[in-house]
Amino acid sequence: MNLPGKARAHVDSGALFAELAGLVTYRTVSDAPEGRAAIRAYLDEILTPALTALGCDVTQHANPDPAGGPFLVGVRTESAELPTLLCYGHADVVGEAGRWGGGRDPWTLTAEGDRWYGRGTADNKGQHLINLTALRLVLAERGRLGFNLKFLFETGEEIGSPGLAEFAAQERTLLRADVLIASDGPRLDAATPTLFLGARGSVRIDLDADLRPGGHHSGNWGGILRNPATTLAGAIASLVDGHGRIQVPELLPPELPSSVRAALADVVVGTTPGDPDLDETWGDPRLTPAERLYGWNTLEVLSLGAGDVDRPVNAIPGRARAVLQLRYVAGTDVDDVAPAIRRHLDAQGFPMVSVRTEAGFRASRTPVGDPWVSWARAVLTEVADRPVALLPNFGGGLPNHVFTDVLGLATLWLPHSYPGCHQHAPDEHLLAPVAREGLVLATALFDALGSTPPSAR
Structure with missing residues (x-):
């Protein structure tokens, strides 16, 4: 044998x-x-x-x-x-x-x-x-x-x-x-x-809009107090839009090498029974699903919270937080991720949103x-x-x-x-x-x- x-x-x-x-x-x-x-x-x-x-x-x-x-x-x-x-x-x-x-x-x-x-x-x-x-x-x-x-x-x-x-x-x-x-x-x-x-490597990104202690009645204060949840939602949307497309060039690799594109040309993802259906309109439309998954960067929102979504009250929350994750490929300047996000949020009018990052595997x-x-x-x-x-x-x-x-x-x-x-x-x-x-x-x-x-x- x-x-x-x-x-x-x-x-x-x-x-x-x-x-x-x-x-x-x-x-x-x-x-x-x-x-x-x-x-x-x-x-x-x-x-x-x-x-x-x-x-x-x-x-x-x-x-x-x-x-x-x-x-x-x-x-x-x-x-x-x-x-x-x-x-x-x-x-x-x-x-x-x-x-x-x-x-x-x-x-x-x-x-x-x-x-x-x-x-x-x-x-x-x-x-x-x-x-x-x-x-x-x-x-x-x-x-x-x-x-x-x-x-x-x-x-x-x-x-x-x-x-x-x-x-x-x-x-x-x-x-x-x-x-x-x-x-x-x-x-x-x-x-x-x-x-x-x-x-791919990963970077955890903690965003925190901690604006004031406690909540304030939305009827008495709505329209004159900045809402941290709305602020945080806007900050996130400036980083990655509602279709999963990264908006900050520094969070992307400089290119998709031709050798990588050639290797992925015949790769089809999501074919196993029970796999979720792929969202064809999610992510960069210039890339195939295989290129998006294996050859490019993604910025995902892992958690997002403000107030109590199960028992909301008529109050503007005092704080909103989110955890994002950048999955990135070789060639990305990962050391510039946190500074780039800080620069971007400041330029977009969100200096009140703090940024903390933690790198995982490179x-x-x-x-x-x-x-x-x-x-x-x-x-x-x-x-x-x-x-x-x-x-x-x-x-x-x-x-x-x-x-x-x-x-x-x-x-x-x-x-x-x-x-x-x-x-x-x-x-x-x-x-x-x-x-x-x-x-x-x-x-x-x-x-x-x-x-x-x-x-x-």
Whole structure:
């Protein structure tokens, strides 16, 4: 039986499900004190033995940021003449937010049809388990990998990866490699094998029109007191209009590169049953939906409030607040976001609206024309026997910039989940057919890395 066949058989036998069931039981919630003990147990009892079985020397490292948890690094060196692969995963999961359907326990893996329910199945335990299993299959088949392996696990991705960039900068020699291959986030859709090269960044923007203590009767004071809710609505509309179009040039990237446009030309989004209908008139009309989602910036209002909308009273509120989020692509001058908003609001007559920003993951991407990209896409297309979607970056956030900007690596992300996985929500699940194909694709990619001479790349 060839390697793809062995990968399929591994899933069909129930072995992948059984192993994932053990991983899900660890309540590795990174934003809860009780989760820290579970994280350490997961590193010691699950990941360290998994890496040791691959012939890795395993070390655990303290986080330079006290807000974050430890790092785990496994290193297998076969020859200095061989290429070195860096893999990445995160051991932590989000906490619970709401009740799971059907009486499901988030810490018990449950199969219902093609869905494997459990916290961390899609983000990220199921995904890094698939890659560890693929490496194990290649090693068992060949007796060697044919490349050097380094595997980095962090324990705080769900809280913004505190300390990861600093750790990478301090440990450049330890983490030195030729390419990153990792798995996180979703495919384009459940049916389409996907390779993405980076991630959009995010900036949280807090707007606050705090004009006076308490409310004042709208009949006695209406027309002579500035209404903070009306003011804030006007300020937001000056930033992004009622059709989702950003009005401040500094919040946009300088261009949509031709290579990005070409990569997205055949990408169709929102095709999975159950996906919401796309709003064709929302956002920049010059762009396709794929370009808006993967190649451009968006400014979204996440929350907006003044007074009590459920029990309104005849009073002008004293304060109104809103939280916005800028999702931005590589090339955007993110350091100018807060100053640009401040300048714009002042020029529009809204100096009374305060602005506070908080940056999340930074945007980054590997160039579409990088040789590693064409190599990986060719391998995946051959084994998948159908087109593989190539996304310059996916729409969400990942610490990709640590690998591109700090370590200087080409980054190849092969996701083993899909957009409807309920990541970060009740009823998170891994889709069995996607996991099955994901193991086949990862096995083929690692096998090709070990068998293709470096000169051919």
